Amino acid sequence: MLIHDSLIDLVGGTPLVRLGRLAAGLSATVLVKPEYLNPGGSVKDRAATAMVLAAERDGSLRPGGTIVEASSGNTGIGLAQAAAVRGFRIVVVLPETVAVEKMDVLRAYGAEVVTTPASLPREHPEHVNRLAQRIAEETPGGWFADQYDNPANPAVHHATTGPEIWMATGGRVTHLVAGIGTGGTISGTGRYLKEQGPVEVVGADPATSVYHGGDGSPFFVEAAGHYRHTATVTDTWPRSYHRDVVDRIEVIGDRESVLTTRRLAREEGLLVGASSGLAVAAALRVARGLGPEHVVVAVLPDSGRTYLSKYHSADWLRRLGFLDDDRPGLLADATGPVHTVTTETSLAEAAALAAGPARDQPLVPVVLPGRDPRFATAVSELLGVLDRAVLDRAVLDPAVLARRDPATPVGEVMCGPPASVGTGDTAAEALARLDAAGADHAVLLRDGRLAGLVTRAELAARAFSAGF
Ligand SMILES: Cc1ncc(COP(=O)(O)O)c(C=O)c1O
Structure with missing residues (x-):
């Protein structure tokens, strides 16, 4: 019998798929890893499940406890799924610019959603991270998942995402391309692959993101890159991001990310979010300079279904001047x-x-x-x-x-x-x-x-x- 005890046993194990039309004319092989095939719909199922299980093991999350997280949505969804399975209450704090679909999905899982303005300096008490931390402290049995600094986040990618890519390519992978949000995906996956062989790790970063030295002003790719309010005094980078793992960064403008996202749906049947368009745009650039012996793998973090009113809406694209x-x-x-x-x-x-x-x-x-x-x-x-x-x-x-x-x-x-x-x-x-x-x-x-x-x-x- 092939029966799983719970949904969270199904997290991970996503396939690799060859890019056809978008990579036409390139000598290198370009593969994508559609993480939206995880049960909660994103790569964040991995970190969320791993963080909850680790917190249960070390006693920081106890029966009857409340999970609290600051999230652009996907980690919240992964946590809400794990909370439902493991019987915890969950509160998710979101920037109010997050796609409404994500908030509705969270509520559908039974999560309590708290929104806060998106553009606040890090020191502001209502800043998404600070607010989540405060709610966790003030809630009896509260546990702040803290994906930005929780070592279980990069660790789960080292334990699962990296080995999956190595195995699926039979050790032929030469380049890993991924966006950097908390940094968990690129750090854990990249470190594992580098331990196996000479794999180049390339970060894909929005044009104004601070990670590569941009001015920190807002960009339209949700959940990747690093925004910095001009009034932020001390900008802390997540501990989940291990810069030593990343060999170089490809800088991708919003237009290229957003229009690549649209092409992925229309030409490859891959309905994904804009951080996937960001990663694929970077992967195509990387692949352009490579020969047939190279295998480039790009991580596609989540599904486009949560962004039907944004990247997949012609009206939204026209209103903002992307199309x-x-x-x-x-x-x-x-x-x-x-x-x-x-x-x-x-x-x-x-x-x-x-x-x-x-x-x-x-x-x-x-x-x-x-x-x-x-x-x-x-x-x-x-x-x-x-x-x-x-x-x-x-x-x-x-x-x-x-x-x-x-x-x-x-x-x-x-x-x-x-x-x-x-x-x-x-x-x-x-x-x-x-x-x-x-x-x-x-x-x-x-x-x-x-x-x-x-x-x-x-x-x-x-x-x-x-x-x-
Ligand atoms: C849609 C999406 N893309 C990219 C990322 C970035 O992944 P990571 O936080 O592992 O760097 C996230 C993380 O929240 C995400 O939700």
């Missing part, structure tokens, strides 16, 4: 350099900008202070706007200015975050977005970042001429 190649020229002439201020810019400086270089802008976006000005601002760091009315009234009107301290920070007079349209929107679609937001102008986004400004009047003129 626009099929609409050449649309809104193109609305793009250009945009003058911005930060929440800390003084009214006096804003007035000088608004009356000078930005005098033709219908609005001046207000962005988070402290980012490298050479990079376009990520949409989540567009904190507000000074629209013309505000500029004219509060910033440029000498009477108002005379009453106000010219050093007043712009953050005190700005309006809320701007409406946005994407470079892939048609003028009619962009107008509909303005209508929905009740706005007369919007920021134009390309790859989820500020690329220009548009006004209702311009869009209406364009929509009108497109009708002929």
Whole structure:
């Protein structure tokens, strides 16, 4: 009889699959390891199960106890599955930007979901990790799983993921490519493979992630890379990430990750999340320089079903300006350099900008202070706007200015975050977005970042001429 005592016995043992179309023309063999075939739907089943079993063994998690974790979703799901099987209560703390589907899945497993703002400095008491830690401390029988620092996380990949890849390739694997979230996957798997032979370990990292020296600003690949708020004082990296294991890092922009994710579904039948697109984009780059004797393995962390409203939604892709190649020229002439201020810019400086270089802008976006000005601002760091009315009234009107301290920070007079349209929107679609937001102008986004400004009047003129 082939019967398993519980679902958690089925964690791991995922296959390797050859990439066909996406790797066409390459001499090297490119294989993927679809971790969404785990019972909870992601690579995190491995770490979650291992952490729970280790905590039960060492007595830190006792019968009737409560598991608490900070998670972008998948670890929470793996823990919720293990909690159901082993009879624990579970609380998962999530950044509020996480895909809604993931929250619904957690609740379906009986988890309690607590959300907290995504963009907080590490020291903030509501920061996802700090909040989870506090809830664990304040809950009788609470146990903080702590995937970022729990040694059971990398250890389980050393014990399972690495050996599976070595065995499935008959020891022929030459390159491992994986994203780095907590670092558990790449560290444990990479270390095991290096112990067996000369395997090169390549990290795949979003363009602004801190892991390879990016500015830490937000990126759109969920659960891989390392974000850093500009107000974070001491940025700690997870102990689950063993940098010595990683030979080099391939830096992949959000557009390449997201569009590779879309291609994986459409051309390979692999419905996966964007950290899989990130890893495959990096694996294809690695493979381009290699010959037929090389075998590149990329880890696909989770399924696309949890991201139907994001990476697999044409509307989402267009709204953020990831999908626009099929609409050449649309809104193109609305793009250009945009003058911005930060929440800390003084009214006096804003007035000088608004009356000078930005005098033709219908609005001046207000962005988070402290980012490298050479990079376009990520949409989540567009904190507000000074629209013309505000500029004219509060910033440029000498009477108002005379009453106000010219050093007043712009953050005190700005309006809320701007409406946005994407470079892939048609003028009619962009107008509909303005209508929905009740706005007369919007920021134009390309790859989820500020690329220009548009006004209702311009869009209406364009929509009108497109009708002929
Ligand atoms: C979807 C997804 N991709 C990538 C990762 C990164 O894996 P690791 O934390 O082992 O580095 C995670 C981890 O949460 C994940 O959920």
